[in-house]
Amino acid sequence: MHATAPTCSALSAQLAEPLPGTAAPAAAWLCLEQPGPWGREGLTDSHLDPELGRELTRRTEGTGVRVQLIRRPGRHADTEPAAPREVLLAHTGPGAGWLRRSSTRKPGELLDLDFSRIAAGEHDGWGYADADPRLLVCTNGRRDRCCALLARPLLDELGDDDRVWESTHTGGHRFAPAGVLLPSGYAYGRLDADTAIRALDGAADRTVELTGCRGRSSWPAGGQAAELAVRERTGERGIDALRVRATGPERFTVEHTDGRRWRVSVREHRLEPPRPNSCGKDPALPEAVSVTAVTA
Structure with missing residues (x-):
């Protein structure tokens, strides 16, 4: 079997x-x-x-x-x-x-x-x-x-x-x-x-x-990860408190409505090992986003 x-x-x-x-x-x-x-x-x-x-x-x-x-x-x-x-x-x-x-x-x-x-x-x-x-x-x-x-x-x-x-x-x-x-x-x-x-x-x-x-x-994928990283770091939960702006390849600025801002670097990469992204499909390397730095 x-x-x-x-x-x-x-x-x-x-x-x-x-x-x-x-x-x-x-x-x-x-x-x-x-x-x-x-x-x-x-x-x-x-x-x-x-x-x-x-x-x-x-x-x-x-x-x-x-x-x-x-x-x-x-x-x-x-x-x-x-x-x-x-x-x-x-x-x-x-x-x-x-x-x-x-x-x-x-x-x-x-x-x-x-x-x-x-x-x-x-x-x-x-x-x-x-x-x-x-x-x-x-x-x-x-x-x-x-x-x-x-x-x-x-x-x-x-x-x-x-x-x-x-x-x-x-x-x-x-x-x-x-x-x-x-x-x-x-x-x-x-x-x-x-x-x-x-x-x-x-x-x-x-x-x-x-x-x-x-x-x-x-937001695009990198901006999504950047925003969530700032939320995890600050504890901010207000739905409309944060805005995300791309400032370069794999770089984003996350701005708070109170004037604070954070520079976030991300890395877009593929994950090992290969696995199907959907049932029945051939194994592949899914895309992922990692946050590499958050600076105020």
């Missing part, structure tokens, strides 16, 4: 792959409720009109807006095609972030959005303001089995919490259960129920939960 190969998430955890600097960069998130099953490519492989999915992908490409399908946790029976669907729209910019909510019976209406303006922080009055944070948990098992096998028990533990949505691929199967908080854009890996609740409750109080935090999607 052949031993069952470890999953990508089990290998990542066993090899202590670092989480900081692994969030999928995105200035804004557009989340459309789509009941029923999801295939590997949710936008074009679900019961959403695939032409609409392709056009949403085309129009948001290069804008900094990331499009997700979402659904309520639990059974995924289809609804009538014309049934109203929830839509969440979030901008992640520190000090300028927002979460808007609406519903639609015609998802094609989303093509009327100006994605460049959304990425720049302008919602132009779309929908209505939503003060409650939302946690998107990836459960797209057709993309990677870890996302279903590990996220579903987490969702069962979280129970009937209307702040939590299932989501298509949020990036980082090997960190499953993986989630993203909106509107801040902080991503999390190896989530458990206690951490998820602390992250949601903290976000409501405008603070960051650092356990399992992969970084804020507002």
